[in-house]
Each structure stands twice: as C-alpha cells, then as structure tokens.
Amino acid sequence: MSFSGSQENVEKVKAEFEKKISERTQQLEKALEELRKTQYQLVQQERLRALGQMASGIVHDFNNALSPILGYSELLLKDPQAREDRKTLLQFLQIMNAAARHAAGIVKRLRDFFYTREQNEPFTSVHLNPMIEEMISLTQPKWKSQALVKGAQITVRKELGDIPLIEGDDVQLREVLTNLIFNAVDAMPQGGELMLRTYANAYEVVLEVCDQGIGMDEEVKRRCWEPFFTTKGDSGSGLGLSVVYGVIQRHGGSVLIQSEKNKGTTFSISFSRSDDRERESS
Template sequence: MIPVPYGKKEFAEVATSARGFLRSVIESLPDLVCVLDCERRVLAFNPNMRNLLGKSADGVSGRDTPWFFAESEAENYAREDEEAIRQARPLYDRERRVVLPDGPEVRLMMHILPLANREEGVVGLAYAGRDVTAIRKLEQDLRNANMRLSSALAALKLAQGRIIEHERMNALGEMASGIAHDFNNALMPILGYSELLINKPELLADRTEALNLLRGIQTAAMDASQTVRRLREFYRKPGEEEKAVGDLNAQVKTAVVLTKPKWQSEKSAEGVRITVETELGEIPLVPARESQIREVLINLILNALDAMPRDGTLLIRTRAEGRGVELEVTDTGVGMTEEVRRRCLEPFFTTKGESGSGLGLPLVYGFVQRHRGRMDISSAPGKGTTVRIWLPSVLSGDEAIQERKAYKPIGSLRVLVIDDELPSRILLKKMLETDGHHVETACDGGSGIRAVAAACFDLVITDRAMPDMNGDEVAVEIAKIRPGLKVIMLTGFGDIMNEEQRKPAGVDAVLPKPVTLALLRETMANVMSVRTEQRGDGSMRVTGLA
C-alpha cells in the first residue's frame, strides 16, 4: 500500500489535474502507469501508458472503468482490483491481456497497488507494469522450436536405429553364404555316418569303429548347434538384457569364429588365403555390452578382409594400457592414402562403390566415443592398416563374474516327459533311464496334466511349443495340481528365453534344444537341490535337500 496525503475527493481532483506533484510523479515513472479511484474509474495515465493505448485514451474524464482489458477476462481483473482495495494489500506480478480496437493483443505484467491515507484508508488504485508481449512471443517461439527439435531428434534416433540395423544386416548378409557352408559341413558327417551304420550293421560289431562314428556324429551335431547359437549372438539386439560389462578377449574369440565363413570359406573359394592370428593379453573387463563389442569387432574384421584382395594376415591384439584396455587390429592389405585415412570416419564415405555403405568405421567410432574411449588409425598405401582402440576398464569392485554353481549328483527320480515330438520323447526317456531314473512320457499337454493328477512325480520336463496346451499353460496347471513339483522347460527357444531372462510362471529352469546329457544332469541337480513344501495354511516352505 502506498500512502498519499489526499482524501478520496481531493485525490480524484489532484490525479486528473494537468499540474501538481502527484501528476508529475506519475508521468516521470518509466513503467506503464494508470491511476484509478475506488470505483475503478480511470483518472490518469503516464505518457508510456497513453502511448500504448493510443487514441482510445483520449477524453478520459474519470467516468470510465478500464475498457482496454480483454472482455473475457474483465470480470476476473475487476475482482482482483476489488480485493486489493478491500484488503489494502498490493497484488504483484499479475499478467493481464490488453485488447485495443484495430490493434494486436498486448500482454502486461502489472502490480496492483492500493493508494491510501491515514484517515480514510484506500482512496485509489494504481496499475504499474511493463509490456511482456515480446517476451511471451519469444517463450512461445522457444517452445515451438523445442517441439520441432524434439521431433527432429526422435526422427534422427529412428534413422540412426535404421542405419545401425541396415549395417548389421549388411554384415549378416556378407556372412550368410559362409554360415550355410559351415552348416552343410556339419550335416555332412551326421548324414554320412548315420547312413553307414544303418546300411552296414556289421560295423556295430566293431565297438571301437562304431564309437568313432558316433563321436563324429555327436561332434558334428554340436558344431551345428553352436553355429545356430553364434548366429543368434551376432544378431542379438543392443536393447536386450545382458550385463553392462564385457569381456573383450571373449568377444574377440567369438568374432573370429563368427567371421570364419567369410575369411576362410569365401576367401578360399576366391583363391585367397587369409590367416587370422590373435595375441590376447591379461586384461580387465570393459564397461560395454558384449553385443556391442562383438559388432565393433565384426565390423573391424570385415573392413580388414575387404582391404585384403590377396593372401594376407589379420592380427588382433589386446593388452592392458594404463587404466584401460587397448585393442589393436592390423591387416596386411592395400592400405589407405592420407586423404582416405582422414575421411574414413565420415558417415557414408566409402571407397567400395555401391557395395559399401560407408557406415562401418563411423559406427565403430561412435561406440568408442560413447564409452569415453580413443580411436586411432594408421595406414599407408601398400603397407596395410592398423586400428587402435582404447577403452576404460571396469573397476575391480565391479568385475564380479558369477561362477558356475557346483552341483551334487542326485539319486533316482520319477520323471514325466511331455513332448509332442516322438523322437524327442524317446531320446529323453533313454537319456534319463541311462542315469537310473524312472520315466513316463506324455504326447501333449493334456495327457501330461492327467498323468500328474494320477501319479506322483519328482520332476516334469516339458516342451514349450505344443498344440492345444503349450508348455507355459502346462506349468501353470501343474502348480495348481501339485504345488512344489519341479518343472524344467526344454525348448528350441531356450537360448533366447535365458538371454532375455524370460522364465514362465511355474517353471524352475529353461533349457535349450538340442540339450546335452551333461547340461541336463547339471540342471536337474540344481533344480532338485531345493525342495518346496506346502504348509497346512497354504504357504510354501523352501529347504535344501539333505
């Protein structure tokens, strides 16, 4: 509240007077000022306010209430003014809209200031404010720009994802024919040895020879299984759950195996002999997802192979360097000119013509930058190329690698095998009976549920993809019928489910197909090492087996 030495009647006369102290004060203020009486009749303006209002301010005689406010807000503004007069309390920073005839809307940030004397109290009101129209326009422009930027950023992320996916598919396509070659090579001994044993039963009489043939079949089957798993590892998407620390040496080995069809099979078919050598030092883990490390290594290897049209050597080294790890990939290829070396990290720059995307090395460089590393490329025409990457290491406290749990052999169990594929049921039955277990089989989920309801089992091994009732539904029903009965799910999707940490309700462990006897034994022992008992009140108690 601002004190003034006038009563209500005198205040109106003084405020409207062309001369006098109060009028001089009003006109000298730099803000936009408007003076009103207690009835909210406009008495005077300072020049700044008059300039804003223009011709609409002419002829003010103390009879008009503020006509310049937006009609839709006039009642709200009147209530605020009346509150300030009634309570003799100023209201600060009230934004008001001014709408003038044939003019743009103006935004004013105003203080509502009661004017009072000691005898009569509030005798009038003053608006003091500033024009914030330009500021509000800038704020709106900024919001619009932020929205456009957010939209552009989302589009950029989408494009980046598509580019990365495109590059991944390019690399996969380059290796596809070699993978098919490896898979056919694995199938060759399986088909050949099995035909020999079927067509020449007399070979079974020679125990040593028969075992050799069977071991050849087993090795080939394991090779084929690993080919499928390695393909899955290559195409694993970065968003899938995995530990956020990676073993660089392990991924070097994996990348060399994954690209073997390219550097061995395809190059040999072209009459080119490539030798891949590794010198892996003792190094700590690095703070990066293993799928990303693997893609970086595959990109580097494929780039190096493209640079070696003739016989050559690719050497991959790792070593501890300061507080990090250094990776070095050296080829004996054609090398690069200084101009190409300077530009090779530019997106879409390529010397391979239409066959190259120009994204391999830029993606590698992007990975290195995101992980606070360094990358250096040295090359010369005819001298080959060396790519050096330094990545920070993980602190020792974060280097915990979960050890594989030891397990104790288990005794004879009553096991139910549920699988709609007859060969799988027969094989599992024989494998389990070999270890002394008592085994029953069911050809579908419904039959399995009926068997569980009719007899007592220690363990159920079920397939997942079955008609009518799948393995997920079977596990749920078993939990209702026999709470605490252990369930192992055996499925061709086992690797994917374990990587994504997806275990259906009621399932104690998930195993991939094909499964080895050793892995089956280990999983059964781990699952059966914990016994779940149901109390009388319906709650569960978990204890270790003696």
C-alpha cells in the same frame, strides 16, 4: 490507448509468442525423434549387412558340421553290423555328437551376434580375448572363401595378451570386431596377414586390428568415420566404420589409426580397465 488495453496487447503478443515457441518445440522434438529412428534404422541396416556377409559363409560351415551327422547316421541305418558292434557304434555316436555340438555352437554365435540389448541395460564384464577367437571363427568362412576365389590367401595371427576385463556391451563389441575384420580383409585383395593383438597397461586395455593392405592416405584417414563415406564403390555401405566409432564412443573408449599407402593399417582401440573403474567407484 489505456494502460489496460496496452497490457492486453502485451499479453496477447506474449501468448502468441509462447504458442509459436511451443509449436517450434514440438516440431523440433518430432524432427529429433525422426532423426533417432533414422539413425537406428541405419545401424540396423549395417548390422544386417554384416550378418548377411557372415551368413553366406556360415551356410557352408553349417553344412560341413551337419555332414558327419548325415553320413554316419546313414551308415548306421544301412549297415546292421555297424549297429551291432558296440565299439563302432560308440565311435559313430561320438563323431555325430561332436558335429551336433559344433553346429549348435555356430547357431549360438550367430544368435549372440544379433541379440539386441535393451537401451538402458547396464554394461557387463567382457573379456576381449575369447570374443576375438569367436569372431574370427564366425567370420572366417566368408572372407576365406572370398580370398580363394581371387586366388589370394589370408592368414591370421593372434597376439592375445594377459588382459583384465572391460565393462561393455558384448553384442556391440562383436559388431566392432566384425566390421574391423571385414574392413581389414577388404583392404587386402591380393592377400596378406590379418593380425589381432591385445595388451594392457596400468589404465587401459588395448585392442589392435592390423592388416597388410592398401593403406589410407590422409584424406581417407580423416573421413573414414563419416557415415556413407566409402572407398569401396557400390560394394560398400559407408556405415561400417561409423558404427565402430559410435560404439567406441558409447564405451568411453578411444581409437587411433596408423596407416600408410600400400603399407597397411592398424586400428588401435583403448578401453578403460574394469578393475580401474571399480577402484574409482570405491
């Protein structure tokens, strides 16, 4: 075989090899894109599940907020004397206005929870303490009614320290709180205390969610972040804590689990201080 013929064969093999590499690369890119879509869908499913959990309780809360508006407006329509008495009229209008503001607040909190941030949208400054207050208020109708059905009682204790801001995605952080609150409540079928604590040290802001529930053994502690791993049977998706872990990782944070069987669990989440990041960048 001549040198030119040999060279042609090499070029042919090279071209075929490059073609195969290109095809495999395209296949891998397609598979990666499908994986990303699946991951996004799973996160959305978990968000919908959490939203559904809250919604059933919020319907009751929302109806309670609307009741004064309906009740006092009917009184005004039926009672001419109430309409003519300026003091009574003002009192009724103030009650109705407060109820309307409460209802609007419920809608806003629900909208904020489900707002989807653009992927490249930068983090903003977030204060965890008011967010904790908000998420307790938003989730409470659901888990409080669930506990009452079981004849149990869950109390909430807050130890919210004087903490600085952190940099983060407030929507994703709300999801973290929602999942951890529901997870803690689920761990206390007989009732108990749910405690949320915040504090800061020189470098970090720490959020702790504690329950007095059934606790975890070593295997559950090791596997609880795995997608689809659940100890709740058919009632659990196995995605809640994996979503929590993913959000914490995206925020450059860390999480520590302290738990003992039948003695409760504490999730300790650490975030970098916003002012610390500003010092590093300056």
